[in-house]
Amino acid sequence: MNAKTLEIQQFLQLSVKLTAFSEFQLQGTGQLEEYYDAVYQIVGEKNMIQLLTTFDKIQDDTGSDEAAFDKQFRAKVLSDEKLGPITRSIIKLWFVGTWYQLPKSWNDTFGLLENDKTYVISPSAYKEGLLWPTIGSHPMGAKAPGYGTWSAPPEIPAID
């Protein structure tokens, strides 16, 4: 396994935690590598590696203990001045296919990133947003469910 393959694997594991969608579902969007590449380009290698190794260590340390994971993840990632904003932008990326520019306070502390601007990654990123299946629907303007389906109650997928 080369370094990039390993990092994508870690990015996938992180994404499973962030979205509560399974590896299988996330792979099924076809967006994993595009998102990994986009985030890598935007935040740079150093920040990306720091995020992935921090996450990896928390996962190793906490195993299957979800409460312990949550505590450490909040302490070391979500409330971290550098990693927190990056992670929140990754969550939104998965849910709507848009990278949201990091807050100004991040730039003030860690500097400007050349590629960090708000944009929709690609037409397919929009269509593969996880927000839509979360609410038992489909992205507006894509993956239409068919005539008259809207009359029936929504099928909101259970979260395991």
Next chain:
Amino acid sequence: MSNDHGGLTTTIDHKTAASTNYDAVIVGSGISGAIAAKELCEKGFKVLILEAGPGKDLSLNGYEKYLDNFYTATSKDNNAPFPRNPNAPMPRGTDVDSLRPGEPNSANFLVQNGPLVTDTTYCKVVGGTTMHFESKTPRMLPEDFHMKDKYDVGVNWPMDYKELQPYYRKAEKEMGVSGEVASQNITGTDNYAEGYVFPMHGMPPSYLDQTVGKGLNGMKVDMKGEEHTLQVRPFPQGRNGIPNLEYKAFNDGENFVPEGAVSLHQAEIGERCQGNNNCTPICPVQAKYDARKTLVKALRTGYADLLPQTVASKVVVDDSGKVTELEYKHYDSMESSEYETGSFKGKIFVLAANAIENARLMLASGLQSSSKLMGKNFMDHPYLLTWGLLPEVAGTMRGTVCTSGISDLRSGEFRKEHAAFAIDIHNDGWGWATGSPYTNLHDIVDNMNKYGKELRHELVNQISTQLLMAVMIELMPDPSNSITVSPDYTDRLGNMRPIVSLSIPDYTLKAVEKARQVTRQIFQRLGAEDHTSYDPLDFGYVSYNGEGYALRGGNHIAGTHIMGDDKATSVVDKHQKSWDHENLYLIGAGSMPSIGTSNTTLTLAALCFKSTKKMLEDLI
């Protein structure tokens, strides 16, 4: 023959067109222009259609580029699919800003003179504003044509409902209306008569409609001493559904065949709505009517020439008032300010650009109408948005943008006191009011600090229970609400831009207050959390009777070349022909003397069909 590819690609050049004497020169390729072109071409008359915006979208490929623009736009507003074009700019809802007192805001295309700022929009591309309209198609009510006589407000039309009725039917056929007539007999009268059915069966009501209906049907509302009973009713829509076999009786014995996607090659899509929940700004499969469907019928006759990227810049008249030619500016590229000029000749001229652009062109040509009413009486439906969360999951964000609403307050004796209104139930949730679902996602991630499972639960709680009621409120004609022009404000090609002056009279503000009260009662009855709030800094903020509201533009622009039976008090006659110019028609909602509580497109389409009869008489 100037067209190839079955009429869908135009090959005519400006030089050839300028040296041709057309039967009719039509400005605008939206629904009005397309209907006029089709009706004239089918009788063998030669027409030229000018479109200020680009026209690549007559191919499926071109249309799908619009779709990709939409997918990758960070703002999914009405004009998100269409590129910014400084040579033929159009208003964008995202461009509006509050006014500083005492000075107009000219930062964006529509110069806003206030006091109310409007975010109303329209489209300058082939197909016009039908490219992004929602395609709801209720008719106006019979009493809407007699506002002065019946309620002592506004003005009467120079025709009654019955006179327009056969043309409503033509418009419903052309736009491919799906609906149930039974749901439209709102004031108890049988407005449709003789067992009429729409071409297609109604769109099934959404689960959200049903959830609201369950709690709301039978609710009584007091309207100035008159009791009205509310029910959730489906709307007729220009959107392909299941053909109604009984429509044969109104279609020369033939079954109705839905018009699918416009394409150079056979493309079997768009013959039935798939529920993309994206009628505005763009239907991905073209199951929604847009004017290109009518336009291609004109082009396929071989009698129509279409020139996109050609902006009408001046209507030239002789001493008798007869139009002699129409000057244009043609640009090759949206990226460059270069253009060439010329003029076109025809027997009749038809301005079909929309209520703002028709008035703008006439005023920019120095033609104010001897009535001095050109550009006056500007109307649009103000919308009041109210939003709440239902106590149960209602599956919001599914279906067409709107399948049903409340139409029971569209008429009554209360119209002597205040405006009528109609309420839409928005299947696309709070988006119009708050930017949902994006704003919900931001709030849940950034402020509620959720991720994973909790985030997903919260998304369902906050989105799948959303109910947005958008209230469309009647606005009467008032000469002080207007479109004007000034050489101080021009676009890149040097054409004068429209200046909008708009204020909302008490007659309508009283209805705003009543609408807010009724929607509060609806939320109370449904056990919904009312989340409605209006920011005093909002560009559309108005105060009335101690309370504040934020209004939105309805994209139902009308009234600016008002129709009447007296040339002193109107710009066009009942055929939409200019009183001052014997060979000039100004068609579209600009002619409408009132707009009731109906989305304007179906009525303006009916008016266009009616006017083409007169045009044909002129040409024969």
